[in-house]
Amino acid sequence: MKYTVVVVDDHNLLSQAIGGLISDFEDFEVLYLCSNGKELLDKLKNPKNIPDIVLMDVNMPIMNGIETTTILREEYPQIKVLALSIEEDENIILKMLRAGAKGYLMKDTRKSELKNALSEVMEKGYYHTNTVAKVLVNSLKTEKTGVSALKEREIEFIKHACTEKTYKEIADEMCLSYKTIEGYRNALFEKLNLRNRTGLVIYAIKNKIYTP
Amino acid sequence: MKYTVVVVDDHNLLSQAIGGLISDFEDFEVLYLCSNGKELLDKLKNPKNIPDIVLMDVNMPIMNGIETTTILREEYPQIKVLALSIEEDENIILKMLRAGAKGYLMKDTRKSELKNALSEVMEKGYYHTNTVAKVLVNSLKTEKTGVSALKEREIEFIKHACTEKTYKEIADEMCLSYKTIEGYRNALFEKLNLRNRTGLVIYAIKNKIYTP
DNA sequence: GTGAACATAGGGTAAAACCCCCTGTTTATG
DNA sequence: CATAAACAGGGGGTTTTACCCTATGTTCAC
Structure with missing residues (x-):
């Protein structure tokens, strides 16, 4: 039984293309594609449409990745969200992870890394690149020292x-x-x-x- | 005989994925992928590597789409360049077209439109979406009125x-x-x-x- | 009552930003 | 063809930033 994946991205070419890549992976299959969070939530109302993983873009019109992930975690906690974005902004990454994403991929990821990420998210429950790890360590520092609050x-x-x-x-x-x-x-x-x-x-x- | 295509984009995931899409088209095949303009120019030195169409991202490190297209037009005028970008910036689109691109696709293009674009570029020599057409009309206006104070x-x-x-x-x-x-x-x-x-x-x- | 945390401030140095002055080349336009 | 813009580059200077490291007095908790 293959794991099912849904790709949510407003750039149609990208979501279709990534869908194509995923179809090449043995253990994964694409259930369907969406252009934004609202569309995804509509789809999920049908139990047949509930995937194992959602590959989610962060910047989207109508309903963005952070909002959507927050709602998903509440209403469909079994669905794992893997964020996919060009944004390297620390705050965005943190927001996405706090919202409940299991990992954060940059769009310059290679095909093999995408496969890795999908597999690890299903097996271990999370996947983090070096870039994201650095951001996390940095944010822990500030949270521990309580420096984050500005005087x-x-x-x-x-x-x-x-x-x-x-x-x-x-x-x-x-x-x-x-x-x-x-x-x-x-x-x-x-x-x-x-x-x-x-x-x-x-x-x-x-x-x-x-x-x- | 299929037309050959090269995809140039620094987002590996995207270029691989788009490569995958193109492989599905009857009349086109992917020759290879590049991460930036420099890489493409190196590749082209081998006559076997000269494609019919280059699908070119605009924003890339090392050598961007505009520079690369300019050079291509001079040195390999037979190669048709189709620009592919998230940028909807009027100036960028204009520059890319002035540099010699035969068309300008947004990254939210659908698969079918990509196929259309590739076919039309090969048959008619150009392909322009409505968005780009609007930009062109608009640029004519501003060029007449000379509104833009900034260069x-x-x-x-x-x-x-x-x-x-x-x-x-x-x-x-x-x-x-x-x-x-x-x-x-x-x-x-x-x-x-x-x-x-x-x-x-x-x-x-x-x-x-x-x-x- | 001692140390941590905080606000304050100094000295010195190197890099970046800012401010004049100037020379070409290309491109558009009357 | 001339003339004006826009575009690209340079010399040589001052001021401001940025980054070191150190030091003092106050407040507050343990």
Whole structure:
């Protein structure tokens, strides 16, 4: 008996193509393809349509991979979700895994790795690449040290950093020395894994600390 | 005699998968797969490796689709290039077509449309979807009215500036000298009235040039 | 009452960003 | 054909960032 797989991706060419690849695997067969989470949930209402694994894209219109995975875990906990995305964003990966994905594949994965991933998810219950492992370790660090929560002053600083002001000017406005401001910046770079101010600005906007 | 196709895409899963799809078509067969333009050019040095059609991704590391297509048109004008991308960016599509692509497919194309596209490119010499047609009409409009204040390369540069990359790294990626990049930056600061890179990032996001 | 955690701040250095100035080449257009 | 844009590159400078490592005083828990 082959394991059944459903591919959910808004890029039809990709889902059809991946479906084709999976058909080549001995132990797996494709049940059907979907273009978004909503379509999948509709399909699942028929018990005949319940697969062993869902290969899920993260970015989709109508209902994205994170929402869909969350719902799946509640309503069909037996279905294993394997995420598939171009996104290497740490937060996205974490969100997807927290939502209940058993693994996270990049779209530049090779065919053999896809087969591996499918097999391991069915056997061991999970599959993680090095990239994802790194992200996980990093997130554990921040969770243990409790660093993840940003302090009041840091948030205030970030908002200033999202303007054209120099650090010297920010220091003056916050009534702190330039060196203290550097301290805030360095701490943030460290715990948010950023290289420079541009990274901080993008982080702030993504996380709605600053709204342009 | 089947027409031969080469798939060039840095996402291995995608290229393998698309290769699989094409193998199902009566009139076409896959010659080989490549991960980037450089790899393709190397392969082509052997006359046995010259295909009828190249299915080319636009965004690739090392050598992207636009550069590669330009070179192909010069050195192997008999090879027909069909672009394949997620990018719906007007400028990218235009560039790719100017570079000599015979058609532009989105990655959400259906299998049947891919077959159509391949056949039409071989028979008529071109294939254009509605989306691309719209873009073309639109570009004619804006070219007439000259609405776009920002130049193509500037927009491309801005997108890079919204990442953690240094200007040196941006220069490398855009295949320009650091000094040229500085030129773009200075021009933008001048005409947009900005003080520094942070200002540029905020401007880009406000004006939807870059979406975090 | 001692150590951890935190906010503050300094000194020094190297790299990146910023700011002038300047020279070509290609491409479009009157 | 001339002229203007757009495009690509360079010299040489200052300012700002980024990254080291260290130090002091306060608060708070054990």
